[in-house]
Amino acid sequence: MTKAVDILTRPVLEVSDLHVRFPASRNWLGRPTSHVHAVNGVTLTVSAGKSLGIVGESGCGKSTLAQAIIGLAPYGEGRVAIDGEDFQKAEGKRKRALRQKMQIVFQDPQSSLDRRLPVWRLISEPLHIRGGHSRAELRAKAEELAVAVGLRPEHLDRLPHEFSGGQRQRIAIARAISTDPELMVLDEPTSALDVSVQAQIINLLLKLQRERGLTYLLISHDVALVRHFCDDVAVMYLGQIVESGPADAVLSNPRHPYTQTLLAAAPSFESPLPDIAQVRAGELPNNRNLPDGCFYRQRCDRIGGGCEVGQVLRRLSESARHVRCHLAQT
């Protein structure tokens, strides 16, 4: 267990002050005239072997954050570092090496697997692209990975459409672990699946984490899942983290008004349907023109003096928790 010690302290993923925006409209010269501000200054760290959950509603920027981290969405401001190395700035060989260290699992395995390629080819695609393996080696490696995620060797020559949703997600996971990554970005990996299958996939991911010391960044809208799966949680609203900290503490005793609303609205056996006033039906503000002051001001019920200035993520005195609300600083 000597390895476990230095794992605990070493950050695998560091994101600092990340801003991602997309051109929303262009003038006739092709220059952007307005932008969609998807991610507005996100800073987070995930230590080796830990899981961080990003929770938020659609449009809060959590998927864009995942895409920026994995290199699918270019960003202008901020820094994403894998094992201390800036990914976007890296070039050539270094970049290729960094790529192997992180992998993504997408939401819908139906669309994330090319329906014309057989399973062994799908699983070994990252290695095939990296090059330097013979066909037989790729196949052998694919077989080993398939077994690791609970598929059978005879599945290797079949096409994705011959599998159920859960098995397809296993194929996608096998593909993701093929390069022996340190960080796995899980973008709603179970929301396209039925609950009974979700449980199989969650168990598989937990098992892989225990066996391989994987670090997870889980993007999800399911609060119960994040509470179960993650060590830490960050709640996002309009491209900002509004609250973060240990998953259990944040989700059982939320301090930011938005987190409170989100938890009250989440369907649960234990509680009745919330009143409409309790979930404040307001719409997400337009992320083309970011609001002044606190981003949550229009929907907040505790609004008072101090909300008209932009809020910063401050550490709560007693713990590892951070909240972006001046009213929660007690």
Place this chain on the structure above:
Amino acid sequence: MMMTTGTAEPRGQALAINNLSLEFPTFSGAVKALDNVSINVAKAEVVGIVGESGCGKSVTTMAATGLLPKGRYHITGGNVRLFGHSTLSMDDSQLQDLRGKVVSTIFQEPMNALNPTIRIGRQLTDVIMRHEEIGLVEARRVARDILADMLIGEPERVMNLYPFELSGGMRQRVLIAMAFSCNPGLIIADEPTTALDVTVQAVILRLIQNRARRTGTAVVFISHNVAVVSQLCDRLYVMYAGRIVEHGATRSVLETPQHPYTQALLRCLPERVAPKQDLEAIPGAVPNLLQPPAGCYFQPRCKEAVEQCRSRSPQLAGEGGQQVACWRRGVAAELPGQGGRQ
């Protein structure tokens, strides 16, 4: 909480589906989508149908309201009565009259159900005027009132917008308004909040509940999310692979589930398990309804299966309002006429 009505006492039926069996003919053979499905909904009652994708929960209500594409399916047994009308023998124009006025359906994806080229107000008044003999001015007033009832801030302004100018949650509210606009006796809500965020979902569920209570409308709520159903429904049916496996008052089914499938379904939710512990997943996958397994359809994935389960299909039975289809729970009768006409 929502248990005010208790289990169904004979107040008059809104919807009575009796032993409905249905097949989809395909190249590889007949897919037995429904097998002896019986669902009863009393007037002013909120009933849930829970099950995983492909279990037949949508097919049941679509067949009952004549929404399945003609010629693509065979009813192999059973009957449906909707406020006394036998819908299975109706032709298109009779069904058209029924839909909207007697029964309305709210679907999952609100964008597909609205015409993108017509303003919201016009679409609402069209529906209202088709079923009620009132003029345009009056219809607009009704539309405005019902939009306000859905907590839409400026109904006049919204009525002049096109569907794409509204957010998903707003569109779904408009559709609910449309469904309620002719005061139907029954609303079928087919996963109406699955595409929406939880805060929007909570509001939509409340709106459906409030309006239904006030107007005495019966609601059939279809969902894969047990938690949502538990918050909304008086009674619920659990479906698996085209059969009903358990039925009863929501509280009792969720607190004391009887069928191994219901039990497993509730146990595999992360809500009730300590963090990082393995969830109790149900092994395997849903059966292929082209060649369903012999006996109980859940038997290949069931921990308790015995010889009897592998050869004969149990019929739904039970006392005290909670019914279960499982040999291991004291059921005595076999499911009648396997796919055949009765």
Place this chain on the structure above:
Amino acid sequence: MSAITPTDPVATRRSRPFTDRLRYLWYLSRRSPLTLVGVAIILAVLVMIVAAPWLAPYNPDKVSLTSRLLPPSSAHWFGTDEVGRDLFSRVIFGARASCGAAFMIVLISTAVGVLIGCFSGVVGGRVDTAIMRLMDVVLALPALVLAMALAAALGPSLFNSMLAVAIVRIPAYVRLARGQTLSLREQVFVKASRTYGASPFYILRWHILPNATSPIIVQATLDLGGVVLIAAALSFIGLGAQPPTAEWGALVSSGRSYMLDQWWYATFPGLAILITAMGCNLVGDGIRDMLDPRLRGR
């Protein structure tokens, strides 16, 4: 429709063996008898092309001045022409020139068009814009005018007119292939591939081309019918196959002058053109319907 078509619950479906696939094709075509008619026509034309020497009762070029312009009879099913050649034999041999030309045209324009289209879609940016504008220019040229220009420059021949028609057809395939490329480029599996560091060429080779073939094949089959007509039209106005080559368009053209008294001369080659074009369209429609995902699995 997903609620209605029970496709997913199938856990581990085996690949269908080959005979099963044939049976499946038969099942699909039985649902549209017109496709079967189309397939029958195409098969008949193919047989004519391959087995022309055995099917034709006479040498198509054998002149017999004693039997000029005979009406259809048991000896000459389609009658004879102004120098006594057997029209039935000439129509059968004509299939080679007419359909061969049409096939070549479609093949050339598909190959070139798909290549340009995929390249354009993958590279994007200014190159893409330039290529697409060039294609707009080509698209503006009428096939017949270009064929006439080429004929004027290089002399009339079947090859030159084929070239002209093929060039004019290219933009349609460029657009189709580019559209496919652009939409496939946004697919999640292509994005996944990009995160593994795949080059544009890798993505083109392994993801875009294999997934773009179906719609292109449909387009090509549908096009075949139209091209048969155009190739015949070019020969009809004298820009295509030159006499004495037996070609349907040319046959109609020379039969034109005898239209009123010797109706069979122009009619039978004309019918051959009509039926072949129709067959191609029926098959194209049929394939398109079969590939329609909404019909899958039924």
